[in-house]
Amino acid sequence: MLFLIIFIIFTLNTFFKEKSNYIAKDTLRAEKIFDNIKLKEELIFTSMEDLKNNYTKSNYFSSENPTSYDVLTLLSLLQIKNNFYSQMGYQLEVGKSTLPSVLTNNGTYDKNLYLKNLNFNENSNSFLSMGKKDIYLYLQNKNFNQNPSIFWIITLDKNSFFKEISGDTYGKWYIGDDKQISSINKNTPVQLSAIKGALKFKLNILKVNLYYVPNHILLFDHFFKEIFKISIILLSFYFIISYIITLLEKPLNKMGEQINTLALVDRRKNLRDFILGIKKFYDFNGLTKKLENIYNPNCKLVLIEIFDTDTDELQYEDFALARDYLKNSFINNDDCEYVDIDYKSILFIITEENSDVIEKGYNYLLENIFEKYKVKLIASVSDPIKSFNDFPKKYMECKRILTNKYLFKDKYILFDNQLQRNKISIFYSIEIENKLASKILNQNFLGSKKIIDDIFCDLNLDTDEYKIKEFGGLLYNTLSRVLIQMKETNSLEEENYPPIEEILKVKTIPEIKIILLNIVENICKQKKEPESLEEVFIKLKIETFIEKNYHLDFSLEDLADHLGLSFKYTSILFKKIMGDNFKNHVNLYRVSKAKEVLSENENVKIKDLAESLGFNSSNTFIKVFKKYEGVSPTQWIGTL
Secondary structure, X not given: OHHXXXXXXXXXXXXXXXXXXXXXXXHHHHHHHHHHHHHHHHXXXXXXXXXXXXXXXXXXXXXXXXXXXXXXXXXXXXXXXXHHHHHHOEEEEEEEOOXXXXXXXXXXXXXXXXXXXXXXXXXXXXXXEEOOOEEEEEEEHHHHOOOOOEEEEEEEXXXXXXXXXXXXXXXXXXXXXXXXXXXXXXXXXXXXXXXXOOEEEEEOOOOEEEEEEEOHHHHHHHHHHHHHHHHHHHHHHHHHHXXXXXXXXXXXXXXXXXXXXXXXXXXXXXXXXXXXXXXXXXXXXXXXXXXXXXXXXXXXXXXXXXXXXXXXXXXXXXXXXXXXXXXXXXXXXXXXXXXXXXXXXXXXXXXXXXXXXXXXXXXXXXXXXXXXXXXXXXXXXXXOOOOHHHHHHHHHHHHHHHOOHXXXXXXXXXEHHHHHHOOOOOOOOHHHHHHHHHHHHOOOHHHHHHHHHHHHOOOOOOOOXXXXXXXXXXXXXXXXXXXXXXXXXXXXXXXXXXXXXXXXXXXXXXXXXXXXXXHHXXXXXHOOOOOOHHHHHHHHHHHXXXXXXXXXXXXXXXXXXXXXXXXXXXXXXXXXXXXXXXXXXXXXXXXXXXXXXXXXOOOOXXXXXXXXXXXXXXXXXXXXXXXXXXXXXXXXXXXX
């Protein structure tokens, strides 16, 4: 009887103690999962701000009545960005209460019908709609104290965005607010009483809550009842039970170690959160050991990011390779620590004091990366970090320096003192300069004019005269670069060179634009680049191939096979001979064919027309047609 009483007391004490420890550890695990979701939520907000603040796309957000061009430009950017966002498990759609349409990844749709299909109400502050595979959130900008006419529709992929949750076997997760709650794993509404006692996590930006209900409570209740009954029955088999406990000790200890591993603090994540200002230093148990060893008042930050973040998302894949190359370069360096900031930037903490040594070393690395991975990176260097708590401040200093990167076309690394020596008020990016030069060299005046219109569209006509002179100097340098290339290839007689110095004499923005267009038109008309007989023959073969196959869904690889050339050489040769890239040229050809058919037969079905032109769907055809004509095929017919 004494043994029985002691055994029962020991069992109960052990059970409740382990249950308490398990709940504490499971809560910590759930909080860590939520931290990952919180980071993704912040990435969504960053994406929204990126779209809103984009230099060439912000007219839609700032103007009460944006133009069709503003809408189409933002729609094009939105579709490009969503290709990348979908890899992170979400997509963005945007609209305005003052406009009848909403911009989606598949084009523009009637706002009221689109919101109704998603069970949204435009007059509500926030709303949640559950689909089979996706979760839809309707947010208005007034929730962020911003333009109240803007609203966002955020689509969250359950399996991707909530992948930590969908695979969680320790409990069940729900999403919603105090009025509506649904299971994330199952598209079913849930009563508030069913999740009583659940852990509640608030997503402030998305205006919803996550609820976690651990299923260990029922399991432990069941376990308690079973072990109580089994304990009474198996008391007579004491030695057998002792043997079983001995066998279970090792796997139980292993499971405990795994739970403890989940509770360990990620020191590198702590360092990132500290530098970004997300958490204070006293919130952590410690940062990385390497930083603790190298820190001194002469440390500096080197922030490296992709030079132009508006390019194709494939560049981010190249940046991942470049980032690994940088890490491997410093892996054995005891005076350097790194922090992964985001998908387009990385930060290094170094102890080197000499700016010349820093510039020389990082210039060498970034030049190698450009040659190796064809991705242009740029770096900024902070002043020395005098106090440990100055890390976030110095990081923002590096970010501020990089806002001026377009002023330094030939630089790989920037210092703050350079900004004081080279302040230009009006400028355009290297990418835009390269595109303009390419169009001029290919005698494409219409393409050149479009780029010039983009450069001048947002310029202030009341700009100071000295700033206008600086801008004229930039344009003069671009034109000089074009003329130098033409001189090297004997593409233009020297006596026919246009008087580009005239652009330095004007005093107003409109006059600069007029003179620039005249100079470019003059160059495009005069430039004559002789074609070899081989190029003429290849051009004829390309034109014949496109004319015979435009109704098929063919690719550049098919053309390369037809010409008997490699894919890479065919791509380069095509642009040289045809004056445009393959995709753009074929799409323009198909659109011109579409206009011919529509002019002759206005009743033709869009689906049939798309198939006859080699498009894989009518939606793709409509999207391409709108890109080049500014309107849909149906709207274009109405202009006839």
